[in-house]
Amino acid sequence: MKKLFILLLVFMVIGLSGCTNSKNGSEKSAAPQAESGSEIVKIGILPDVDSVPFIAADIKGYFNKEGVKVELVSFKNPVERDAALQGGAIDGEVGDILAAAFAVQNGLDVKITSITNGKYDILVAPNSNIKDANGLKGKKVALSKNTIIEYAVDRMLSQKGLSDGDIEKVVVAQMPVRLEMLKSGKVDAACLPEPLSTLAVKSGARLLLSTRDISLAPGIMLFTQKAIDSKGNYIKKVYEAYEKVTSDINANPENFRDVLSTAHFPEEVVGTFEFPHYTGLSVPSESDIKQVMDWMKARGMLKKQLTYEELVDDTFVKK
Numbered sequence: 468m469k470k471l472f473i474l475l476l477v478f479m480v481i482g483l484s485g486c487t488n489s490k491n492g493s494e495k496s497a498a499p500q501a502e503s504g505s506e507i508v509k510i511g512i513l514p515d516v517d518s519v520p521f522i523a524a525d526i527k528g529y530f531n532k533e534g535v536k537v538e539l540v541s542f543k544n545p546v547e548r549d550a551a552l553q554g555g556a557i558d559g560e561v562g563d564i565l566a567a568a569f570a571v572q573n574g575l576d577v578k579i580t581s582i583t584n585g586k587y588d589i590l591v592a593p594n595s596n597i598k599d600a601n602g603l604k605g606k607k608v609a610l611s612k613n614t615i616i617e618y619a620v621d622r623m624l625s626q627k628g629l630s631d632g633d634i635e636k637v638v639v640a641q642m643p644v645r646l647e648m649l650k651s652g653k654v655d656a657a658c659l660p661e662p663l664s665t666l667a668v669k670s671g672a673r674l675l676l677s678t679r680d681i682s683l684a685p686g687i688m689l690f691t692q693k694a695i696d697s698k699g700n701y702i703k704k705v706y707e708a709y710e711k712v713t714s715d716i717n718a719n720p721e722n723f724r725d726v727l728s729t730a731h732f733p734e735e736v737v738g739t740f741e742f743p744h745y746t747g748l749s750v751p752s753e754s755d756i757k758q759v760m761d762w763m764k765a766r767g768m769l770k771k772q773l774t775y776e777e778l779v780d781d782t783f784v785k786k
Contacts, residue, residue, distance in 0.1 A: 511560035559690035578780035583686035593671030600627035606655035713745035
């Protein structure tokens with residue numbers, strides 16, 4: 468009787484063991500899921516085209532498939548975004564090279580980890596008789612001072628043989644106000660990012676110059692060194708999701724048009740907005756960084772020249 472009891476016990480253990488192995492096997496075959504206890508990567512975004520892939524990856528499950536938890540924190544303007552980065556409320560942001568340089572200068576160790584695919588356009592007001600870049604001479608151009616937008620304007624003018632002294636720069640920090648001033652003809656031209664550029668064109672403005680025409684990629688992704696050190700494996704998964712979602716957007720952009728509303732694009736442009744072609748992962752070149760640093764230093768915006776190594780980390784774009 469005792470032997471029979473022992474045999475029954477052995478069979479029960481074997482049976483339970485077989486059930487457990489079967490369960491584990493089915494879990495391994497499923498797509499990876501972000502564990503409840505895993506680190507959250509917090510990324511600051513703005514309502515612009517650079518942020519669209521991150522929003523698409525979030526709402527369409529790309530981050531979840533890679534097993535990473537991402538919290539996208541929306542901001543209305545770069546000032547609020549950069550303050551959150553300085554305060555440690557976010558791990559990284561969709562920003563620009565100037566934002567990275569200012570952060571490092573203010574004592575926050577951040578690294579540019581990739582470029583994004585946004586653009587800035589110079590548009591002329593409705594009914595303007597300006598036909599080309601030379602027509603901007605002596606004209607009022609609305610922009611924001613000491614920002615990536617002013618840098619982009621100077622670069623676009625330089626490519627056409629003009630200097631920033633050839634135009635009258637009108638400082639209008641708030642982009643919606645800048646758009647309205649352009650539409651009403653209170654300024655002759657304005658520099659705007661997407662989607663406001665598309666909205667301006669729908670309102671009668673005309674595209675004159677674009678950073679896309681001079682192969683200038685003003686937007687970047689950056690993370691704090693603290694986040695890179697402590698959440699590097701998760702950031703790598705963020706980029707794996709980013710690569711997949713941008714590839715899918717390039718292949719079938721219409722499948723992602725619904726994302727634009729979530730990205731707070733104006734409803735007037737959601738149906739007609741032309742998605743950019745998202746390029747593969749890369750970081751700014753040394754030449755790109757040096758040009759921005761030289762421009763900032765010439766305007767007294769830098770206390771010292773920052774090196775490429777101080778600003779860029781290509782860890783996540785290496786294959």
